[in-house]
Amino acid sequence: MTPDDDVAAARAGDEAAFTRLAQRHRRELAAHCYRMLGSPHDAEDALQETLLAAWRGLPGFEGRSSLRTWLYRVATSVCLRQARRRPRLLSPDAGPPRSDVTDLGEPVPGPVWLEPLPEDLADDRTDDLDPATAYLRRESVELAYVAALQHLPATQRAVLLLREVLGYSAAETAALLGTTPASVNSALQRARGGLAERLPARSQQAELARLGGAGRAALVERFVAAWESADVDALLGLLTDDVRFTMPPLPAWFAGRHDVGRFLAQRVFATPWRLRPATVNASAGLLCEQHADGAWRPGSVIVLGLREGRVGWIAGFVDPALHALFVTGSAGDR
Template identity: 65%
Template sequence: MDEQVLLERARAGDEGAFERLVLAYRGELAAHCYRMLGSPQDAEDAVQESLLNAWRGLAGFEGRSSLRTWLYRITTNTCLRLNGRRGPRVMSPDRAAARSRTDELGEVVGGPVWMEPWPDDLASDEPGPATSYLRREGVELAFVAALQRLPGTQRAVLILREVLGFSAAEAAGLLDTSVASVNSALQRASRTLRQRVPAVSQREELAKLGAGGRGELVESFVSAWERADVDALVALLASDARFTMPPLPAWFDGREDVRRFLVERVFAAEWRLRPVGANGQLGFACYQRTSGEFLLAAIVVLSLRDGEIVELVGFQDPLLYRYFGLSLEMSPEER
C-alpha cells in the first residue's frame, strides 16, 4: 500500500496502518540505535520508545521532511536521552588493566556497562543509504566501541553524516542546532575516531583472506578449540593478541598470557562451536560441556589483522543469546 495512504490512515487512528508504515524503517532504526548505544538490548528499548513517541506525535508530522528523516529525528534524540541516563558502553581494556594470573577473573560487572555484539541477521534488514556503509564498517566492534567514547552529540553527528548520509543541514535540523555546529562536531569526532579505529577495517581484512582463506581460518579455529589443541590455536594468534570476556572484568594481553588462560581455564572443559555472524566479523557460539550436556556459554567474536587473530571477545551475558536465535543447548545431532 502507498506510504501516503498508510500515513493518512495512521493519522486517523489506525494503529495497524502505523505498524505497516514504520515496518520498512524498523531495521535501520535498530541499527542506528545500536551504533548510538553499543547494545542490542538498549537499541531495542530505544526503538520501542521512539516508535511510541512517533505514534503519539503523528498528528504533528507536517510532511516538511520525509517520514524517514522525521523518524531519525525522534530516534536520535531518544538515544541521546538514554545515553545520558545510562552512560556509554565500554570494552574491557577501557575499564581495567590486563591480568596475567588466571586463578582470579574477578566478579561479574552487571548492568548497562559493556559493549555488546550485533547479529548480522538483524543488520541485513537495513534498507537505503545505511546498507552500503553497513557492508563496510558500520557495525564493526572497533568502530562502534570508538563511537561510545565520543560525547553524545558528536556521536550522533558522525553517524548521521558519515554512516547515514544526511547533509549537514539535515543533521542540524535533526539535532536542533546550526550547520556550523554540526561541521565542528564532525571534525572533532572524526579526529578522535582516527586515533581509535584500526586503519584497515574487518571487512577489508576478510576480503584479503578471500572465501577460501576465511573458510580455512574458521575450520582451523573450530578444530583447534574443540580438540583443545592449544598449540594449533595459538598459532592462529598475533603476538599482541588479547582475550576479553565481559561481563567478567579480567582480560589477557599478548599471546603468552592468552595461551596460559586457555590452558589453565578455558580447556579445563570440553567445547563445541558453531559459526555465527556478528558485527560483520567472524563469530562463534561456544557450547561448554556441563553435566553431560553442551550448554551455550559464550559468543566469541574475532578481530583479524593480516590474517592473524588479534582479538577474541567472549561475550557471556545470557540475555544476548536470544538476539542471535541460538539454542541454549546443542542437540546431539550437532555435537
C-alpha cells in the first residue's frame, strides 16, 4: 500500500495502516520531541501522547497539509504543554564549580536535568537528506545545542526548531503554531539571540570534521586508555586548560585541569573502570562500567565536548537508568 492508501485506511479506522504511518515518522518525531524537552524519556512520553492524539484526530485530518506536517503540529503542541507543566531543566553546571572533591552533594531528583540521546534514537531521516541539511540535523541534537535550547521559552524553542532545523517557512510555522508570521519572525529573532549567547564558537560537527575520522578515533582511544589505566597525567594531557567535568544528577562539578585532576585521582579512579566508545548526541561518547563488589556495574554515560583537538567538557551522566537506556535503546524502559 502507498502512504496515501494508508492515510485513507487509517482514517477509516484501520489500526495496522496507522501503525505503518507512525513507523515512517516515529524517529524524526522523537528527535523533535527530544530537542524540545531535553530528555529521551520525556520525548518518548511526548511521542506516545502525539501518536495517541493523532490516531484519535485522524478522521478530522483534511489533507490541507502533508501528514508529516500535521504530525509535527500535534507533536509540537504536546511538547509545548509538557514544557509548560514542568520546571525548566537545570544546567549541568548550575551554581559555581567546586574544589572540595569529598562533597559532591546529594543527587537532585526528578526530571530536571538535560539528558543525553543515544544514536539509535536520533532522527534517521538524515540519510535521506542533502549533506548540508543532514549536517544541520546532527548539530541540532548536540548536547550544547539542546542545553542552550532549554534556556529559551518553550514557544521560542518551537519556532526556532520548526524554522531552522525542520525548514518550515514563517507562514507554515505560523499555521503550525496557530499564530501569525509576524509573531513567528519576532520569536525567531529573540530565539537566535538567546541561543548565540550560549553556544560555543564551533559545533561538535565542525570539531569532528576538523579532526577527521582517524583523528577522532585516535583521541577517543587515548582517552579510554588513560581512563582505564587511571593515568591522570595522560588524561590531563588531553584536556583543555579550562575543562569542565559535570555529572548530573549530582550538583557538584569541577572546572580547570587542577581541580578536575584532583577529582579524577581522589574519587573517580578509586575503583577500576572499563569504557566503550559510542556515539552520543551525534558526538563522541563513552559508555562506562565501574567495578564494584566483585562485578562490573553501570557507571555513567559520558559525552566528550571537543575543542581544537582536546576535550573541553566531560559531561558525565551517572543515573544508572540512562546507562540502561543506551544498552537497550528503549526510552520506555525507564
